[in-house]
Amino acid sequence: MKKTVVVVHTGPVTIQPLKDQFKNLLPDVRMINIMDDSLLNDVMSAGHLTKDVTQRIYSYMKDAEDMKADMILNACSSVGEATDVVKNMVNVPIIKIDEAMADQASEIGSKIGVLATVKTTLEPTVRLVKKKALEKNKEITVIERIAEGAFQALLDGNGEKHDQILKDTIYDLMEQVDVVVLAQVSMARLVPSLGETKVPVLSSPKSGVETLKKALEQLNS
Incomplete structure (x- = not known):
């Protein structure tokens, strides 16, 4: 029987990147998207x-349960900690898009750069990376970075400027860390254009959906 995954989004920018990952990794899974852009605006x-x-967030997760979802995917780091609060209040397993990325980053190095365009995504991602390191009893240093001006450029409709600011910030951060974590799903599309990088640059869509795939396979076993 075909599996169903409900993906909860806080904006339109995460929908297509995750559709692409589902197409590649979970082509036989029914993907239902719930999007409420007021969530991120309010945060x-x-x-x-x-x-x-x-x-x-709880109400959308409950809707997903009512839709007979086999799994729920939370697509936004800014509300990831809300998922931690509600996960025991619904009878459907919940995967956070950035959890695998944070886990991987804490394994790769002890100096971890976390990059975002908005503070409300940066802070929970930093806390998640630190939590993953703590679970491994590993001491890490996190260097936080906001790509100044990138978010405003996006709001102004200047995607090219947004991307260039992000790339410049990523290259600068690479000089100081063992691994760079891109805190927002929307940043993942930049990774191929970076070419060969000095240190690994991690983004969440692929690793998050790979984690989801493993969890779905375990449901079948």
């Missing part, structure tokens, strides 16, 4: 995850 306005946003 950014407050500067942190709020009770109201967590409640709404």
Whole structure:
């Protein structure tokens, strides 16, 4: 019987990258997308995850359960910690898109650079990387970086400027760390254009969906 995965998005930019990964890795899985762009806007306005946003995340996860989902994929790092709160409140396993990436980063090196265009995504990603290192009893140093001006360029409709700011920031960060973590799904499309890099540059769509695939296979075993 065909498996169903409900993906919860906080904006349109994560939908296509994840559709592409599903097409490559999970072609026989039914993918249902739930998108509410007010979630990320509210987190950014407050500067942190709020009770109201967590409640709404729960309602979407509950909707996914009602849709008979076999798995739920949370597509946004900014609300990843809401997933931690609600995961025991629904009877469907929940995968976080960035968990595998954070785990991989903590294995690769002790100096980890985390890059985002917005603070509300940067901070939870940093906490997740530190949590993964702690689970391994590994001491790490995290260098946090906001790609200044990139998000505004995107809002202004200047995707080229956004991408160039990100690339420049990635190259600069590489000089200081063992591995670079791209905190937002939307950044993943830049990785192929970086060419051969001095240190690994990790993004979440592929590793997140690979984790989802393994979890779905375990359901069958």
